[in-house]
Amino acid sequence: MKYMSFLKKLPPTVLTLAVMLGLFAGYAAKGGGASPAIAAAGKTSQAVEITNVSYDPTRELYAVYNKLFQEYWKGKTGQDVTITQSHGGSGKQARSVLEGNDADVVTLALEHDIGELEKAGLIDAGWVGELPGNSAPYTSTIVFLVRKGNPKKLNDWDDIVKPGVEIITPDPKSSGGARWNFLAAWGYAIDLYGGDEARTKQFLKDLFGNVTVLDSGARGSTTTFVENGQGDVLLAWENEAFLSIKGHPGEFEIVTPSISILAQPSVAVVDEVARKRGTEEVAKAYLEYLYSDEAQRLEGRNFYRPSNPKILEEFSDTFNLKLKLVNIDDDFGGWAAATEKFFADGAIFDQIYKK
């Protein structure tokens, strides 16, 4: 039989399998043992390294903030701190931390995404109350970015649902920013129709009927609108809209609708990781320093609205401070409720696309 000779070969086969598995196991064990040693060595040389996992549009902000914090921390403790930044869609970033990306701090677009880390036990309960303003050192809102001169006269939400207007927004299923867009539009329409949910739903249906490209993240949508010239209006983070104007002077205009939403991108120390890596102290300081006057001004200059009202006032030329803002807790009953009602599978967002 031809299998007989294979059976004769079985011992070396099994042996190889065993050796290879052994090698892998040995390597894994060695790898696991090596990291605390490195961490310990890092401590003695007075250098510390933290990783900040953040969402798409904060790239520019944290590039400058990290320098500011390095100087501050060096001056305060004499310790050098290196900060590794990571950016991407908020949900995707949260998931990467959930799956083992060792982030010491997360600075994401949605409280809900950090909530998922809390659920998984990576972050201690009660983190929302640990820092002022629901752990949101800066806020933002949703505005319209339109082409120069606003050729289609798009001044408020009811203008962009008209037939023939092309809207660019990311997909609320995958993008934190897009959820704020959706809720801002909902906030406007529910006010317009005096609380009539059926008509509000129709309004959102008309709005998304005008969406021509639904990118998976906020940066993707900005590229589609700005670089690829698609659409008449981009629903964007206020800071993202300002960045586009800065990068392409004279091509775009920002329009603030009559009602928008107070977007509170939350920050938190990933307690589990920080404890393991012994970076609790510096990670906490990193987030607390976001509330200092210097950092608040830096955030303002990077087009985030500082949470400190006095410093926000300094930027009244930049931001439209009279804008009426709905907010997630008072108007939507918090993120858990809003996610369930609007964005879960089969919820309102899915319903408005059903034929």
Added chain:
Amino acid sequence: MFSIKRGQSSSIIPGFGLSIGITLTMLSLLVLIPLLSVLLTLSGTTFEVFWKTVTDTQIIATYKVTFSCALAASLVNLIFGIMLAWVLVRYEFPCKRILDGLIELPFALPTAVAGITLTTLYSDKGWIGSLFDKIGVKISYTTTGITIAMIFIGIPFIVRCIQPVLEKLDRQYEEAAFVLGASRPRTFFKVILPEIVPAALSGFGLAFARCIGEYGSVVFIAGNIPYKTQITPLIIMNKLEQFNYAAATSVALVMIIFAFVILFLINSLQSWISRIARG
């Protein structure tokens, strides 16, 4: 299964036991265990939930988009790929080497780069897209755009499958056909084509499988509008981003089954044809 005959040294090169051991280990670590873990993730899901997830109308729409675009792209690549391979094998011209090397570029280029570049070029404001826009054809953000991205990533598979077969093809067959009075088309269809069909089919199968799983380049050019231009891999990503691992895995399992069935059919067809070709 293992082609070792009794009474004959099992192979010219010794070390069958060692090499099959390594093969099994690598296959397990890289292919089998990850695939089985897909099933394991699903173990907490009941069949009703699974079925409801994978037959949702929005998700069925994505299957349609993904498979029709992948089929269109692979068919275009089949014809285009045979032509390319023919030109590269049968003719001598300047810069042939460079052209030959270019075929592999879609393998090397990060798919996101390809996606962004294609989207910009083929959007109605881009170089190529603006020409098509004049005759009222939109490419980026439509299923046409998805197909273009898939053609881009699929082309190397078909060319690289056919090229070696064409190179080995003995010209004497063609000369014989010519001497016997066969016309050029007849020589092509009756002599050359049967030789390259098995290779073309396996190239087609590989390209098709690659296309249905492609995410990186397609999401940029797709527009991602539900029921219109969403592809199935995007749905899987969306489910993951909502931390809905079970639903993501359910859809992934459907993709694995589809891909397996398609590859199996193509392989069967291929071996059937090569048996016929050999007589």
